[in-house]
Amino acid sequence: MIEIREGGIASTVQDLGRTGHYHIGMPPSGAMDEYAHTVANYLVGNDGDAATVEMTYQGITATFDDDAVIAITGADMSPELNGDPIGTWETVAVDAGDELDVQFATDGARAYLAVAGGVDVPEVMGSRSTYTLVGIGGHEGRGLEAGDELPIGDPANGSADLVGTRLPAEYVPDYADEDTVRIVVGLTSYRLTDEARETLCSAEWTVSAEADRVGYRLEGPDLEFEERDQPFGAGTDPSNVVDLGYPIGSIQVPQQPIVLMQDAVTGGGYATVGTVISADRGLLAQRQTHKTVSFESVDVEEAIDARRRRSERLAEIRSVIDG
Template sequence: MSIRIHKPGLLATVQDLGRTGYGKYGIIVSGAMDRFAHRTANWLAGNDDGAAALEITLSGFAAEFEQDHWVAITGGNMTPVIDGRAVPMWRPVFVRKGSRLVLKQPVSGCRAYLAVSGGVDVPEVMGSRSTYLRAGIGGFEGRALRAGDELPVGTPRLGVSEAPAGDGSFYAVSWAIPWSLLPAYGQNPAIRVIRGRQWDDFTLRSRQAFLQSSFHVTPQSDRMGYRLSGPSLELESPREYLSEAVALGTVQIPADGQPIVLMADRQTLGGYPKIAQVISADLPVMAQATPGGHIAFREVSPEEAESLFIREERKLKRLKTMIRLKLKEDNYA
């Protein structure tokens, strides 16, 4: 069973939750940019958290299903249609053999996730199926997807034989993830941060500007980092820093004074001063920021950031349980 790619769009890759444990060798984590959308898509398709799915950036993507599949589409709204009919997001969808999925005009966000029951069955590299583009490893042949690629799919986790009958190209279940449980996705979001290790090394004016200004998301933003444009942020005095570990969401300030928010394909070490760290709860929102849009930063305390992280993890646990119960009620799992 496979999925044939007709158009990859701007960028489409195979991603799971990342390649952990190899940072000391200089191997980056990679993995899905929006881990909330990725994990939820997998649960809706009957998979475990870490199954490989497709991460699709902006529009122009098209693919054909060469077998009957249960799938789920989450993340940014790229106006998905199957054979001309709009496909609802954030719910299980049964797609029949020969159907063609197209992602059209972006409505919100910039990354959609397509999970298929059984997961995309590419080989693991160092314990992960994620694509690391710069090193050319993982994913499908270590690269972005191209027209003509056929992606193998693992053994379905949801019963195809129990799927509803009908003549249409697809069938979507009647229930979906409530909007109230989704991250606060938005066109111009306010991203919560805690102070970084070098916060006090910046001028008072720069610290105030960082928290009170709006920053433009530049077209140079990618999976490695979001490059922002706004007021120049300056140190109190020139300093040299030793390279040290960086994390998903670290906000670095290079010599030009313009912030870079490190994302999934970030390097393992960085020598630029770190003014802030995006809190874990807002990383999915950051991952859906659209080039050309704007973001603002709002400071929270480490204690509040921890409380928000715990709240989000509890919400995800409830969400996972709810999805599994609904799939069992519908006799698909």
């Protein structure tokens, strides 16, 4: 059992998401940075889809009522165990009664706490991920608060042997440097003027304070739409199209761009002018408010290739950790 003493500003239980229900308007939720989440699990001997605690900007303070094996990855939040600093991207032993204090993010925005056996909250529609807008999954469908108790599942055999394992530096991202996010331009990018399509991929966009698990609102130059008589079914604003499903990662432009993330609105009538590729969504999720990002246009082949390479890299990490 993990007892939460302080919940931080937005800490939720997440796994790899509630897939397969998008058509009924249910986004997948799940870890915003799948790479950091998955590596945290590997470090404690879990499968990648075990549930972790995702902490945003500020970490949790928690005590363990039993011995445990943990790993913290993602944003650097200077974690401490009983007041002593502990490593990140590293397997750490926790003794019964220990207090873990995860502080504010200095690099990146989201950190992941994995525990051997996984956070064992009940599955809802096949996932332990929290979807706070509807209030399902995770711990009571909401962010963690003081007094919450999180059950821990049965650890895999040998998880204690992983204590002291450090992820080799070549696999540890430096979030401060990751300011380019690849996108596939479309589906309704034809609505933009030629100049605006050019601007989308050349401008420096700033992550606003309105950037959460649903979407990241960006600030930058105005993007103009082609003049047209709006078709039947589309709203009157030039940014409106006839309703369509919004891909996760899609960039809509109500005025300034919004990139939809894991708790995405699943459809609507804004033109989606591009989609952040799945391999890079986690990098955007680690960009702090007021940091900048640029979009680099790639084609679908490159996006699929990037996804495949990321899977191979995770498989490689698993074999490095398991020795």
